[in-house]
Amino acid sequence: MLDTLTLKNMTEATKKPIKTAIIEDQDDIREGLASLIGFTDGFKCTGAYKSMEEAFEKIRRDVPDVVLSDIGLPGMDGIQGIKILKERYPQMLILMITVYDDDERIFDALCAGANGYLLKRTPPMRLLESLREAVDGGSPMSPEVASKVIKLFREIRPPERADYDLTPHEIRLLKLLVDGHNYNTAAKELKSSINTVKFYIKRVYEKLQVHSKSEAVAKALKERLLE
Amino acid sequence: MLDTLTLKNMTEATKKPIKTAIIEDQDDIREGLASLIGFTDGFKCTGAYKSMEEAFEKIRRDVPDVVLSDIGLPGMDGIQGIKILKERYPQMLILMITVYDDDERIFDALCAGANGYLLKRTPPMRLLESLREAVDGGSPMSPEVASKVIKLFREIRPPERADYDLTPHEIRLLKLLVDGHNYNTAAKELKSSINTVKFYIKRVYEKLQVHSKSEAVAKALKERLLE
């Protein structure tokens, strides 16, 4: 199995090495990465920059397939920077490589366009695999990061909507209130009298256990009672 | 390197093999997985079930560390099933292994408590690594899945909150309205007179371009103006 893998890598390498650029301010790390990539078959290091500003200036000379970027950088930080890189080179793949593993930064980096997120302690082989995985359309992440992404993922949706037994008609009415209607305009919208609207709103309030239009609107929106 | 890895696996194996159960209706796949896991050092197959119903009944006899579950199952489907498993055995890890790679199912499975999501074409070695990765607190995903998770992640991104130049004070006030306060109780909360509150609310309405409390509340919630 190892042989076939190596063979596969070599043929791919011969065909077309993965052009990689590095953005990292610490000299030892930057040079280490550059060597690793430069001396591995199937990969080519097209640039190693100390800052986003430097990258912006020089990266155009040889646009890489993948950028390996740190987050903590002097001047413009990595997250801001990759946002700009993605705008200029939308097809370019971006992997973050950083010591930060807080939810905030992971979230921001991925939303800014990062295709993967690796921690600095990623072993060299895994890093090279990640580059290839990214080129193949994957999204390599360190295990801890993947774990956090999924955790964040769960947090975003779960408000398991409570059920207040609202009838379709009551829901339609509630939507109108959410859209800023008052009793009068809502009545016209529903082609019924204002008194009818008032009557049903009372029932909605009872069901939702609220005592004003804005409380009802807040509850409807917070608990996703609409749609 | 291979030697150290093997050694490491063996020591871990000796210490404590990873107890794995399989839930999969297709006989060949189920038995294949069971063999793979059963005959690999460091892993132990504690059960192989054809349906969730069977798993519920028999899994208690020897609760595994990890469950490998299909999604398409006769009777209760895998997603519903793992939700129940997670309730009964919260510490149990769950990996989906399925042919489905649609956003919907990935999303649902992860929200239902899956710790990872593998496609059926995952090579055996990678599958075993995934089991270990899960036990080590990671969230193994096939590259395509990771890619989709990140794509979904970006889509959920809060709709770039518009800025209405609300002052901290105005935001505090808006929060009170969202929480169902009226002018009077809000005034008490802010330790100021009702007239002051009315005054500031007017400004909030101007800034948000609305004309009622509920419109303001709706806008604040929809556009995430708070926090």
Add this chain to the structure above:
DNA sequence: CTATTAACTACCTAAACGGGTGATGTTTTA
């Protein structure tokens, strides 16, 4: 056929609200 119920309408009152205008001080700025 009568009782019941659902769906809608009506009216009433007190409270809350929205939109004005304007008066104080206090702080910042020019």
Add this chain to the structure above:
DNA sequence: TAAAACATCACCCGTTTAGGTAGTTAATAG
């Protein structure tokens, strides 16, 4: 130091809302 900006409060007035009671019609069920 004078002017401008800000924060706080006050009153007015017409409209909207909340909550209560009650009447009409039409369909349903016993």
